[in-house]
Every structure is written in C-alpha cells, then in structure tokens.
Amino acid sequence: MWGSRLRVIRNERCELPLERAAKLAGWHGSKLSRTERGLRPVSIQDFATLVTAWGLPAKERDAILTELATGASSGWWDRPIPGVPEDVGTLAGYEAEAVELVAVAVAVVPGLLHTYETAVAAMAANGLTRRDIELGWIARLRRQQILGKVDFSVYVTEAALRTHWGGKDAHHAQLAHLLRCMEIGTAGIRVIPHQQTGALLLHTWHWMRFRHTPPVVYVELATGATYIHEADHYTAILDRLDQVALPKDGSRTLIRRLMEGG
Numbered sequence: 001m002w003g004s005r006l007r008v009i010r011n012e013r014c015e016l017p018l019e020r021a022a023k024l025a026g027w028h029g030s031k032l033s034r035t036e037r038g039l040r041p042v043s044i045q046d047f048a049t050l051v052t053a054w055g056l057p058a059k060e061r062d063a064i065l066t067e068l069a070t071g072a073s074s075g076w077w078d079r080p081i082p083g084v085p086e087d088v089g090t091l092a093g094y095e096a097e098a099v100e101l102v103a104v105a106v107a108v109v110p111g112l113l114h115t116y117e118t119a120v121a122a123m124a125a126n127g128l129t130r131r132d133i134e135l136g137w138i139a140r141l142r143r144q145q146i147l148g149k150v151d152f153s154v155y156v157t158e159a160a161l162r163t164h165w166g167g168k169d170a171h172h173a174q175l176a177h178l179l180r181c182m183e184i185g186t187a188g189i190r191v192i193p194h195q196q197t198g199a200l201l202l203h204t205w206h207w208m209r210f211r212h213t214p215p216v217v218y219v220e221l222a223t224g225a226t227y228i229h230e231a232d233h234y235t236a237i238l239d240r241l242d243q244v245a246l247p248k249d250g251s252r253t254l255i256r257r258l259m260e261g262g
Helices: 002-013 018-025 029-036 044-053 060-072 084-099 116-125 130-144 158-162 168-184 232-244 247-259
Strands: 099-107 149-156 190-193 205-209 215-219 225-226
Touching: 002 029, 002 044, 002 060, 018 029, 044 060, 044 099, 084 130, 084 205, 084 215, 099 232, 099 247, 116 130, 116 168, 149 158, 158 190, 158 247, 168 190, 168 247, 190 232, 205 232, 215 247
Parallel strands: 099 149, 149 190
Antiparallel strands: 099 205, 205 215, 215 225
C-alpha cells in the first residue's frame, strides 16, 4: 500500500518519471518499480529517503511520515507463514489498508468467504499438496479477520454458486455461510446471472479503494497474481456489473433456492 502512495507522490506531486526518481534516490529503476507495485516491502526509512530526494516540501513530507508511523503497526503479513506465497501476504497488507473491497468471482466464491471444505477443494483442484493446502487455509483464515472492518462487496457468478466444491454437504454449508454473512452485514453479495451479456468476465479479481491513493486491482492467475495500478478499466466493469447483477434480495432468494436443491 505504501508503494502505491509513493507512486502517486512521484507522479502527481513531484512530477518525476520513474528512472529519474530512482536515480535521485540512488536506487535502480527496477527496485523502485517493484516497490511501487507492492512486490517488495518498503520501510518508513525508505519512504523518507525517496520523498526527500524527490524534493517533496518538508511540511508535507513530515505530515505523511507521521501518519505512516502512526499506522505502521505490524500485521501477520509482515511475518510471512513459511510455505505460503509472498503475494498472499502482500494482498493481506493491501486489504488491511483499504476502505472498500469489491471481489469479482468467476469459478468459486471469494477466498474471504470460503468455508474450510470449499477452500480445500478449490486448492486441491489447483494442484496444491495437502501441506500447502493446510498452510493456505491458515493464511486464508487470517485474511478473513478483515471482515466486518471494511466495506466488502461481492459479485459472484451463478455458475460458481452452483458448483459443488467439496461435495453436496460442503456446498450446502458454503451457501449457508454466504447467507449468514449477508445477514450480519460482513458482505454484500450479488449474483451475476447465467444469461447476462453486459459484462465480460475472464478471470477473478479484487478491486481495492484506499483513503489517499487510487484504487488497485489484484488479479488472480493460475501461477500467482498481478497488481494493476491503472484501475479505470476494472472500475468501469464494476459499473456494468451493478447493472446486470441481481439485487441483494434477489441474490439472497437464489442462494436459498440453491440450498434447497433448486
């Protein structure tokens, strides 16, 4: 998240191209690029070094550093779980800083709403070993601690809801969990019906809005993930999904019907 804020300061406040900004701070351009994209950690000291080298006014710089220091309490993502991919911790760090999350799920419900059985079945289908599945579930549980602390919305395809990940009983339990999340307000869930043609969805992704920086999109891939910092295209897709998805009441009715075998 700090990387995204650095990128905004470099582009909008200091008006520096990446290579020039890196040279001023004595960094390689590739290092700064990875930092801004959230692919390497950045300390307050790094942040201070960069914005000072870029000539950010001292008053503005000190205010930002004070704010970062105040909110710099370490989370579990700063102490990675051995065996869990680094990008999982990076995602959790972004989620912890976000004020709004929107998950768009194509093949399976979002990980933040998984039950254990659904998570195990989905990770097994992706070829993970039993050990990696258990480690992945631990990380997923820790990510789920954000629920109730952030505005979280979900668009999930009807096909994902109809798929019996883990078998019939696991499917029933997963649908019941979704209804509970809707009832207690931890997630606003809307179903994307089979027949819609208003929004083309090719993969699962996660749109995140922050207090001081533009939205960032996390895109899940078969072999990892990527972060997109130019999120306008995905923001426009959300606008289209808002038009084609069932309303919350209609989504709740469909989920109940699926639980009953409909």
